[in-house]
Amino acid sequence: MQQITISDLKNFVGQEVTLYGWLYHKRSSGKIKFLVLRDGTGYVQCVYFKGNVSDEIFDIADRIGQESSIIVTGKVKQEPKAPGGYELDATDLKIIHETHDYPITPKEHGIEFLLDNRHLWLRSKRQVAIMRVRHRVVKAIRDFFDGKGFTLMDAPILTPNAVEGTSTLFETKYFDLGSAYLTQSGQLYAEAGAMALGKVYTFGPTFRAEKSKTRRHLTEFWMVEPEVAFADLNDDMDLAEEFLEYIVQTVLKEKEEELKILERDTTKLQNVKRPFPRIHYNEAVEILKKHGVEFQWGNDFGGGDETVISEQFDRPVMVHHYPAEVKAFYMKRDPQDERFALAVDVLAPEGYGEIIGGSQREDDLDILLKRIAEHNLPQSAFEWYLDLRRFGSVPHSGFGLGLERTVSWICGLEHLREAIPFPRLIYRNTP
């Protein structure tokens, strides 16, 4: 008897096979029982007729509870009515572990209950589909950069200094050196990498101790940050749009089944093709005014503002030249107009907001020193970073893409917490 997976059933029609998995769902009708098996690769209905199997096997099928782990043997049958197209005419059933009273039933549950049971919730169809898409997005990210001559060069997670104020940093004791902080961004280290390798990217978890309590925030999330030497803001935008197009089109092509399970309207994703609209901050402000939004020039956009702006377009929109005041110290200012930073945010459609933030970096030592002073940052903490401008400084640019926001957008999720296996939220760090 051949042991196979549910995803391989199509190659074994008419043959008797053995599947290992968990009981996902059960229906019975007197002398016939329908056991839906899941094995991580898919779902298949196994049909047990009384008479075709021994009474003992039939009793097991009757008795075992949802999520019991079992070994099923039977003949593969094509069944147009079955989801997936195949069904198992079962001949045998063995128990690996019998269980009862599994907490997550086929009926609806509240979000608190589901998050308390996240370790079990992950077994459900929808969550499995999301994790598959997440995995494919991660692979697409790596394939894209690897294929373009980038080197993966990860940044440290424990960092020595409170760079942009301690209020949003997680602090931890660090032996005799006092405190260390969980990284908020690998960018400064990526810049060092770009000066060594030309094109690099960091990809890992980042941490923000912001007391944010919205569907768009996690305290721990994953970010990919490419950094390119000899690249200006336009090069940065070129890279960002090619990157996003590649991710979305790849997932559309390869995770069709999962997006269907998630009931994602993929027509909106089909549009994600170059070129993306590029608008100046001033144009974005005009759009807000035209739509009756009260907005003070010079401010950053809020979530609602971003939605209004992105609704004007059928694909991601790149907003560039933000007022320098609201942007980070390391962003280079526009030599034509010092009020603006050479920065870009990419706003996803359908209200998903900012998924990419990037900029051309300040490469002049003296200007950077001035910015550090203006932001009341401790220069000593940045001496290593300033060295990058002392020894062979070049124009360079990069951006950061939030993985969970991207997954959330592609999957059409209501909340970021479903886009990561074990979400960390302001009032939750379990399981």
Next chain:
RNA sequence: UCCGCGAUAGCUCAAUGGUGGAGCAUCCGGCUGUUAACCGGAGGGUUGCAGGUUCGAGUCCUGCUCGCGGAGCCA
């Protein structure tokens, strides 16, 4: 941190200030093609915690705890 909402059976919810219910889950019984199957029956409650008002509080009032939605901030 601020604004708003909520906490009742394992889960999702209902209950005019007057004997706390339903669906699902569980258990028992029925059904040879079910798709969140269906039909009949049973068990299951310190109504988040602490006070108060009242003849009487799940319901009204005060405080607390926990959670949810949003804002600000950000990816």
